[in-house]
Each structure stands twice: as C-alpha cells, then as structure tokens.
Amino acid sequence: MSETVLKSVVVPALQIALVVAVLLGCVAYLVLLERKIIAFMQVRLGPRRVGPHGLLQPVADILKLLLKEDILPARADRLVFYLAPVILLLPALVAFAVIPFSGTPVRVLGVEVRPWITDINVGVLFLLAISSLGVYGIVMAGWASNSKYPLLGALRSAAQMVSYEIPLGLSVISILMLAQTASLVGIVRAQAEDGSWFLFWMPYPQIVGLFLYFVSAIAETNRAPFDLPEAETELVAGFHTEYSGMKFAFFFLAEYANMILVACIVTVLFLGGWLPITLGIPGLRGALSNLLPFWGDAGAALTGLLWFGIKVLVVLYLYLWIRATFPRYRYDQLMRLGWKWLIPLGLAHLVVTGIVLLAAH
Amino acid sequence: MDETKPESPAPESAPKPVPPRKGEADEAALRAPVPSRSLDRLRQALPEAVQEVVFHCGVPIVRVDPERIVEVGHFLKEDAQCRMTLLSDLCGLDLSRLGRPEPRFDVVYQLFSPDQGERLMLKAAVAEGAEIQSVSGVWRTANWHEREAFDMFGIRFAGHPDLRRILMPEEYDAHPLRKDFPLEGRERDHGNWRRPDDERRNVRVR
Amino acid sequence: MFGTSEMEINLGPQHPSTHGVLRVKLSLDGERILDAKPIIGYLHRGCEKLGESRAFPQAIVYTDRMDYVAAVNENIVYVEAVERLLGVEVPPRAQYMRVILSEFQRIASHLVWLATHALDLGAMSVFLYCFREREQILDLFEGYCGARLTTNAVRIGGMYEDFPEGWVEEARRFLEILPARLDEYHKLLTKNRIWLERTREVGVIAGDVALDYGVTGPCLRASGVAYDSRKAIPYAAYREFEFDIPLGTRGDTYDRYLVRMEEMRQSRRIILQALDRLPDGEIRGKTPRRIRPPKGEVYHVNEGPRGELGVYLVSDGTDNAYRCRFRSPCFVNLQALPELCRGHLVADVVAVIGTLDIVLGCIDR
Numbered sequence: 001m002s003e004t005v006l007k008s009v010v011v012p013a014l015q016i017a018l019v020v021a022v023l024l025g026c027v028a029y030l031v032l033l034e035r036k037i038i039a040f041m042q043v044r045l046g047p048r049r050v051g052p053h054g055l056l057q058p059v060a061d062i063l064k065l066l067l068k069e070d071i072l073p074a075r076a077d078r079l080v081f082y083l084a085p086v087i088l089l090l091p092a093l094v095a096f097a098v099i100p101f102s103g104t105p106v107r108v109l110g111v112e113v114r115p116w117i118t119d120i121n122v123g124v125l126f127l128l129a130i131s132s133l134g135v136y137g138i139v140m141a142g143w144a145s146n147s148k149y150p151l152l153g154a155l156r157s158a159a160q161m162v163s164y165e166i167p168l169g170l171s172v173i174s175i176l177m178l179a180q181t182a183s184l185v186g187i188v189r190a191q192a193e194d195g196s197w198f199l200f201w202m203p204y205p206q207i208v209g210l211f212l213y214f215v216s217a218i219a220e221t222n223r224a225p226f227d228l229p230e231a232e233t234e235l236v237a238g239f240h241t242e243y244s245g246m247k248f249a250f251f252f253l254a255e256y257a258n259m260i261l262v263a264c265i266v267t268v269l270f271l272g273g274w275l276p277i278t279l280g281i282p283g284l285r286g287a288l289s290n291l292l293p294f295w296g297d298a299g300a301a302l303t304g305l306l307w308f309g310i311k312v313l314v315v316l317y318l319y320l321w322i323r324a325t326f327p328r329y330r331y332d333q334l335m336r337l338g339w340k341w342l343i344p345l346g347l348a349h350l351v352v353t354g355i356v357l358l359a360a361h
Numbered sequence: 362m363d364e365t366k367p368e369s370p371a372p373e374s375a376p377k378p379v380p381p382r383k384g385e386a387d388e389a390a391l392r393a394p395v396p397s398r399s400l401d402r403l404r405q406a407l408p409e410a411v412q413e414v415v416f417h418c419g420v421p422i423v424r425v426d427p428e429r430i431v432e433v434g435h436f437l438k439e440d441a442q443c444r445m446t447l448l449s450d451l452c453g454l455d456l457s458r459l460g461r462p463e464p465r466f467d468v469v470y471q472l473f474s475p476d477q478g479e480r481l482m483l484k485a486a487v488a489e490g491a492e493i494q495s496v497s498g499v500w501r502t503a504n505w506h507e508r509e510a511f512d513m514f515g516i517r518f519a520g521h522p523d524l525r526r527i528l529m530p531e532e533y534d535a536h537p538l539r540k541d542f543p544l545e546g547r548e549r550d551h552g553n554w555r556r557p558d559d560e561r562r563n564v565r566v567r
Numbered sequence: 568m569f570g571t572s573e574m575e576i577n578l579g580p581q582h583p584s585t586h587g588v589l590r591v592k593l594s595l596d597g598e599r600i601l602d603a604k605p606i607i608g609y610l611h612r613g614c615e616k617l618g619e620s621r622a623f624p625q626a627i628v629y630t631d632r633m634d635y636v637a638a639v640n641e642n643i644v645y646v647e648a649v650e651r652l653l654g655v656e657v658p659p660r661a662q663y664m665r666v667i668l669s670e671f672q673r674i675a676s677h678l679v680w681l682a683t684h685a686l687d688l689g690a691m692s693v694f695l696y697c698f699r700e701r702e703q704i705l706d707l708f709e710g711y712c713g714a715r716l717t718t719n720a721v722r723i724g725g726m727y728e729d730f731p732e733g734w735v736e737e738a739r740r741f742l743e744i745l746p747a748r749l750d751e752y753h754k755l756l757t758k759n760r761i762w763l764e765r766t767r768e769v770g771v772i773a774g775d776v777a778l779d780y781g782v783t784g785p786c787l788r789a790s791g792v793a794y795d796s797r798k799a800i801p802y803a804a805y806r807e808f809e810f811d812i813p814l815g816t817r818g819d820t821y822d823r824y825l826v827r828m829e830e831m832r833q834s835r836r837i838i839l840q841a842l843d844r845l846p847d848g849e850i851r852g853k854t855p856r857r858i859r860p861p862k863g864e865v866y867h868v869n870e871g872p873r874g875e876l877g878v879y880l881v882s883d884g885t886d887n888a889y890r891c892r893f894r895s896p897c898f899v900n901l902q903a904l905p906e907l908c909r910g911h912l913v914a915d916v917v918a919v920i921g922t923l924d925i926v927l928g929c930i931d932r
Contacts, residue, residue, distance in 0.1 A: 042695035325755070326689065330914040458889070480866075501781075502902065526608075538615060
C-alpha cells in the first residue's frame with residue numbers, strides 16, 4: 001500500500017474508529033459516573049447492584065434501550081422524527097476530529113501516528129460551527145413530535161442555544177488573541193511556549209474567559225441550571241418527550257458527548273491540553289512530561305493523554321457538582337442572563353485582553 | 362344518651378337538676394349561651410333576618426332568613442365591630458333524616474373574625490329544588506365551597522359565577538352526600554368489574 | 568394575516584410536579600399565563616360520607632388518609648371536635664403529648680414541602696437531605712404508634728398509649744441536630760441567586776385578598792396577616808407555650824419559603840418546652856364506654872401545616888355522626904391558584920403549586 005494511502009486513509013480511519021469507540025464507551029460510563037457522584041452528594045449510593053459498584057449498569061441501560069418499543073406518535077413527521085436524533089448526535093462526534101489528545105506523535109509499524117485525527121488551522125472555528133449544528137436536531141425533534149410540550153421545549157432550547165453561542169465565541173476569541181493561531185494543537189503549543197496555561201496567563205489570567213466559556217457551554221449542552229427545556233418537572237421532558245428506545249438513547253448520548261466535548265475544549269483552550277500539572281514549580285515540566293521514559297515517544301504520548309484525561313475529568317466533575325447543587329433558571333431569566341450579563345462581560349473581557357496584549361508588546 | 366334523670370321525686374319541691382354521671386356529657390353546659398358581640402350587633406342591625414339563635418359548645422348558631430343571606434353576610438363582614446372577614450367553611454346539610462323533611466337542606470356558614478377572635482355559625486334553609494343567593498360576592502372563598510355543596514347535595518346558588526360540579530365528574534347525575542344516596546354507590550356507577558358475560562355488567566360509553 | 572391565538576395546555580393529572588392527581592388547564596399566550604383553572608376530584612373517596620357511616624372512634628382512621636402528610640393534625644382536630652361535643656376533659660399529659668406529636672408532624676410536613684418544592688425548581692439535593700431528616704421523625708412516629716404515615720395516634724379523651732421508653736430521649740437527640748440541618752438548607756437556598764430569581768415576586772397575593780379567598784396557614788401569614796389558630800383560638804395545650812408566628816411582608820413565594828422555614832424552628836421550640844415540662848398523670852380522661860354525643864353540632868379548627876383544618880360535626884344522638892364535614896385548607900388555598908398565576912410564565916405554575924403546598928388527599932377527601 002502506498003505511503004499516502006496509508007497516511008491519509010487507513011490511519012485516520014483507524015483513528016476515527018478508535019476515537020468513536022472510546023468516546024461512546026466514555027459516554028456510557030459518564031452516565032454511570034454522574035449517577036454515582038450525584039448520589040454521593042445526596043447522601044445515597046447510586047447504582048450498585050448491576051455488577052460490582054454498578055459498573056455494568058451502562059450495559060444494562062444500553063440493552064434496555066435497544067430492546068424498548070419504538071414508538072412513533074400519530075401524525076408525526078416520520079422522516080424528520082427519525083432524522084432528528086442523528087442530526088443531534090453527529091456534530092458532537094464529528095467535533096472530536098480536531099481535538100488533540102496528546103502532544104507527541106508515535107511511530108507505529110513504521111507509520112507516524114499523531115495523537116489527533118486532524119489538525120486544521122481553523123480548528124476553533126470548525127468547533128464553533130459544528131457544535132451549532134446541534135440546534136437543528138433539537139428543533140426537528142420538537143417539530144416532528146406533533147405535540148405541544150416537545151414543541152415548546154424545542155423552541156426554548158433552540159433560542160437558548162443560539163443566544164449562548166455569542167458569549168461562547170467571545171471568550172474563545174480572547175484565547176485566539178493570546179495564542180495567535182486558531183489551530184487547537186497550536187494553542188496548546190503556545191501555552192507550552194508561554195510557560196503557563198492560558199488560565200494563569202500573566203498579567204491577565206483568563207479566569208473570566210473560562211467562567212464565560214463554561215457557563216455558556218452549560219447552557220449550550222442543556223445542563224442544569226439551564227436545563228429548563230428538558231426538565232422533567234416543568235414540561236414533562238421537553239423536546240424528547242415522545243422519543244423512546246434507541247432514538248432516546250441518541251439524545252442522551254448526544255448530550256453527554258457534548259459534555260465531554262466541552263470538557264475537552266476547555267482543557268485545550270484554557271487548561272493547557274496535554275501539558276503536565278506542575279503547579280507553577282519551574283523545571284518540573286520536563287520531568288512530568290514523560291512518566292514512562294523507557295518507552296520514549298510512546299511514553300510521552302501516554303503521559304500527555306494522562307494529563308489530558310485528568311483535566312477533562314475535573315471539568316466533568318464540575319459539571320456534575322453544579323447539577324447537584326443549583327436550582328433551575330426560568331426561561332426568561334436564562335435569556336436575560338445570556339444577553340444582558342454574559343455578552344457585555346464577554347466584550348469587556350475581550351477588550352481588556354486586547355489592551356493587555358498591546359501593552360505587553 | 363338520656364337526659365339527666367331525677368334521682369327520686371322529692372315530695373313537695375321540684376326535682377333538683379342532677380349533675381351528669383362521670384364521663385357523660387353535661388348538656389346544660391354544652392348549650393349554655395355565651396356573650397357574642399357580633400351576634401348582638403347582628404340582632405341590632407338586622408333583627409328580621411335573624412330567625413332563631415341557639416348555642417352549642419360555646420358558639421352561637423344563628424338561623425337566618427335565606428332571602429337575606431347576602432345582606433347578613435355583607436353586614437357581618439363590613440361592620441367595624443364584627444369584621445367577620447374569614448368565611449372558614451360553607452357546607453350543606455341534609456336534614457331529611459334529622460326530622461325536617463321540608464325544607465330539606467341547610468346551608469351552614471362558619472364565620473370567623475381574626476381581628477376580634479369571634480366565631481359565628483349561620484344557617485339558612487333551602488328547599489329541594491329551590492335556590493339560595495350565593496355569597497361568593499361577599500367572600501371569594503365561597504365560590505368553591507358552594508360548588509361542592511351543589512355537587513354533593515344539589516343545592517343551587519343563584520348568582521354564582523360558575524356553578525358546576527367540582528369533585529364528581531362533570532356529567533354525573535346524582536348528589537352523593539344526600540341521605541338517600543347509598544354509601545356503596547349506585548349499581549350503575551360500578552362500571553366493568555363484573556365478568557364480561559354477566560348481564561348485570563354495565564358498559565359506560567362516554 | 569398572521570394572528571396569534573391562545574394555547575390551551577394541560578398540566579396533569581399525571582405530572583411529576585403536581586403533587587398528586589391535580590389537573591390544571593392553562594391558557595397561554597406564548598409563555599404568559601392568561602388563566603389557570605385547577606380541576607380536582609381525581610382522588611375523591613367520599614371521606615365525609617364514610618364519616619357518617621362509622622362510629623366516632625372508627626372514623627378517626629379516615630382522617631389519617633385525607634391529608635396524609637399531616638395525619639396527626641387531622642386526627643387531633645377530629646378527636647377534639649368529638650370531645651367538645653361530649654364535653655370531655657382531656658388530661659394535661661395527653662394534651663402535651665398531642666402538642667408534641669402535632670409539632671413533629673408539622674416539621675415532617677414542612678420537610679416534605681421543602682423537598683418537593685426545591686425538587687420542582689431543580690435543586691435536587693435538597694430533596695434528599697430533607698427526606699433524611701424526615702426519616703428520623705417517621706421513625707419516632709413508628710416508635711410511638713406503629714405507623715409512619717397514617718398514624719391514628721389519638722383517641723377520644725386522650726391518647727391511647729404513653730410514650731415508650733427511650734422515646735423522649737430519641738426525640739431530644741433529633742431536635743439537637745435539627746437546627747444545623749435547617750442551617751444547611753438555608754445555605755443552599757436562601758441566598759442562592761437562582762432560588763431568589765425563581766421565587767421573588769412570583770405568586771404574589773395581598774393579605775386582604777388572601778383572607779377573602781379563605782387562604783390560611785403559612786400562605787396567609789406570608790402576606791402579613793397574623794392569624795394562627797394556635798394563638799388565636801388555642802387548642803390542646805398551646806396556651807402554655809411560648810412561640811413566635813413568623814410573618815412575611817410581600818406575600819410572594821420567597822416569603823412563604825422563609826415563613827415555613829422559620830415555622831420549623833418554632834415547632835422545635837415548642838416541642839422542647841413541652842418535653843421539658845411534660846406533666847405526669849393519666850393519658851386518657853373519663854369518657855363514656857360508648858361514644859354517643861348528645862344532639863348538637865360543633866365546628867372545631869386546628870392549625871395544620873397547610874392552614875386551618877376544620878371539622879364540622881353534627882350529632883343526632885346515635886353512635887355515628889349525622890354530618891361529618893372536613894374543611895380542608897388545601898382545597899381553599901388551591902382556589903387562589905388563578906389569582907397567583909395570572910401574568911406569570913409557565914415555569915412559575917410549578918413554583919406556585921409547590922408554594923401552596925397542596926396535598927390532593929386533603930383537597931379531594
């Protein structure tokens with residue numbers, strides 16, 4: 001097989017397969033993790049009967065969802081009804097194509113494999129664009145269900161997601177200014193060069209940026225406290241009321257995949273991606289970059305993956321913690337928060353970052 | 362529960378009232394009148410509306426003329442010394458088994474004044490099929506209570522904004538709390554709990 | 568060319584946050600509520616008719632099941648009404664016991680209210696924490712009368728049994744941890760920005776309007792009207808205890824929340840006083856073997872956790888009541904729902920239903 005075919009078709013295909021498989025597995029176990037962590041915060045134990053400590057619960061859930069009756073509401077738009085979950089899930093998966101999981105390429109069987117599927121030079125733009133496509137899935141789901149509650153839920157959700165794209169984008173632009181590149185790998189490398197993560201970037205740490213991004217992302221992914229469109233106690237279950245079985249599972253998968261995506265993006269943009277956690281101690285970076293030196297490049301890659309994974313887990317824990325703690329925002333308050341508070345905050349943050357950058361040069 | 366019996370007939374003087382045996386009710390004490398400023402004011406202002414006054418368990422029970430119930434209600438609510446702003450309860454009472462077949466129903470109003478701390482019970486007689494004025498214009502809370510009285514007894518309230526059933530289904534055709542309505546319900550309401558081939562089975566098609 | 572029209576939406580009768588089988592017909596203009604009509608009767612079991620067909624002591628069990636979250640209070644109001652008809656004196660120890668159980672029931676009921684209200688508004692963890700405390704109270708009830716929910720704890724003339732050994736100590740232990748737990752709930756909710764936004768200025772009702780609607784209990788007191796049956800017409804032994812009645816100012820959901828939270832503290836205060844001064848003596852007064860009150864009628868009220876519980880009993884001199892009417896506070900409070908919801912958004916209906924603290928068993932009887 002020629003080198004180009006190998007490099008541009010086979011290797012990426014294998015990478016895609018690996019990422020999708022691992023991602024779906026992570027999503028399934030994220031559901032379990034959420035149930036366990038929230039349970040512990042609520043003085044109870046969570047799933048513990050299916051497998052030791054409930055570890056086989058995701059298997060049971062998937063089996064159940066696969067075997068459930070497939071209900072199509074009367075007079076629902078059939079094509080759109082079936083298409084909606086797919087349209088919601090695909091962008092979440094596709095966005096992982098540009099996420100770098102580690103820093104060092106590895107030679108496998110003579111071929112150089114990079115720990116990301118691809119690295120385009122407009123990576124950030126690509127992410128923003130792809131994640132916006134999810135709105136279509138929600139609107140299609142609400143419309144096709146031919147029922148009042150899903151319609152209300154879908155419209156709310158769509159408006160919410162569109163509104164919070166703006167503060168999301170504003171916080172990301174500041175990062176672009178700091179990194180001078182829109183490629184995700186480039187952003188992490190810029191953090192490596194600068195010597196500190198963008199979160200702790202001196203003289204203006206991007207804490208506001210992280211706060212903005214994270215809050216907007218919670219609203220984008222329809223999670224508490226912004227989960228009114230799908231809250232059980234408000235409008236039954238919002239836009240996915242009429243879905244059952246595997247299609248419902250897709251909605252679920254899409255939501256959690258989006259969560260993981262957000263965690264990965266936060267890690268890459270603000271928390272230094274695959275860079276080790278050195279707590280600011282100089283000179284430690286080199287040692288911690290490769291905890292398996294006898295494996296050389298592979299060791300570095302795996303170590304990078306480890307640090308990446310730890311940061312992603314911390315962000316996910318934050319997601320779950322917030323869900324267990326806060327009440328839910330009402331819809332108009334949610335919109336008011338996005339438009340009247342976060343957008344001005346984002347603009348101000350942008351301006352300050354720009355001024356600091358200019359002054360530094 | 363018997364009335365207090367005289368121990369033995371005293372020869373010349375009237376028999377002394379004997380205190381009740383331990384544990385039995387002292388009826389005289391229960392029926393003793395209590396001072397009630399609202400009652401006095403009511404008697405003063407609307408003497409023809411007050412038909413009868415008894416006392417029981419320390420509460421004045423005033424039977425009023427049903428034609429003037431709204432007037433009485435307004436007075437008791439607005440008068441500065443009565444201020445009966447809380448209509449605690451309004452219910453129906455079917456007296457057909459209590460020795461008063463006509464007029465069959467009583468509407469009982471439980472009034473309370475949070476300012477003065479006084480309680481009053483009003484009663485107004487309504488015949489079966491007749492109407493009584495609604496007091497939902499005086500106390501808004503009467504609205505649902507009167508609907509329930511209509512639902513349970515069939516007492517109609519004139520001037521009620523929305524007189525329809527509240528607890529029973531809207532198309533139900535009997536009044537369950539009447540004394541001639543059986544506790545177990547009517548045969549024809551029992552639906553399909555009989556076997557399919559039992560001819561007594563009712564299939565209610567709505 | 569394009570017009571808008573009202574949308575009619577049904578909330579319930581099966582809905583996670585209607586606290587029972589309640590159906591609310593909402594007329595919406597977009598998200599704004601034009602009208603909210605509650606439709607009840609799904610849980611109507613004919614308790615009043617049953618009360619007429621059973622002897623007075625037998626009917627006590629029906630009172631448990633009407634407002635099942637405030638069973639002891641319902642028991643007590645019925646039993647006290649019969650005692651008034653009989654003219655029976657209840658000994659002081661029994662009175663104190665009634666007060667203690669009544670106030671524990673009030674705390675338990677308010678914990679259910681807080682749990683479900685918070686859950687409806689999204690604060691899931693508060694639900695679990697409240698039920699953790701409620702478990703302890705229910706354990707106390709089980710230790711006393713054998714039942715957690717439908718207690719049937721009182722008898723005509725007094726109580727049916729004295730506190731078992733160790734019950735009072737167990738009660739004190741619970742009361743010791745209660746303030747810290749209440750502080751926990753306060754920390755989670757009271758100053759929480761989201762909670763404030765969801766409950767401030769939502770479901771506002773003025774004091775005189777509320778009284779006109781017959782609203783009683785914490786809903787009335789949050790609107791500023793200081794009417795509490797325990798102070799206004801003291802029953803059981805309430806005359807002998809010192810406690811405050813929390814009052815609100817604005818009559819909105821937030822004030823009702825604060826009033827109920829403070830009521831839990833005041834209940835604890837009452838119970839501690841009662842436990843400290845619990846008199847010795849018998850627990851059952853002299854009652855006739857057969858309960859046959861003389862002909863007459865009485866209307867007796869009680870301060871339940873949700874408002875004024877009332878019983879109107881007409882006795883015809885036989886074993887059964889002639890008329891046994893239960894005045895349900897939730898029935899009356901629910902009537903004010905359209906008033907509270909008008910002009911708000913759909914998401915507020917859930918908050919308002921939660922703040923009214925309704926129990927369908929009490930409404931439908």
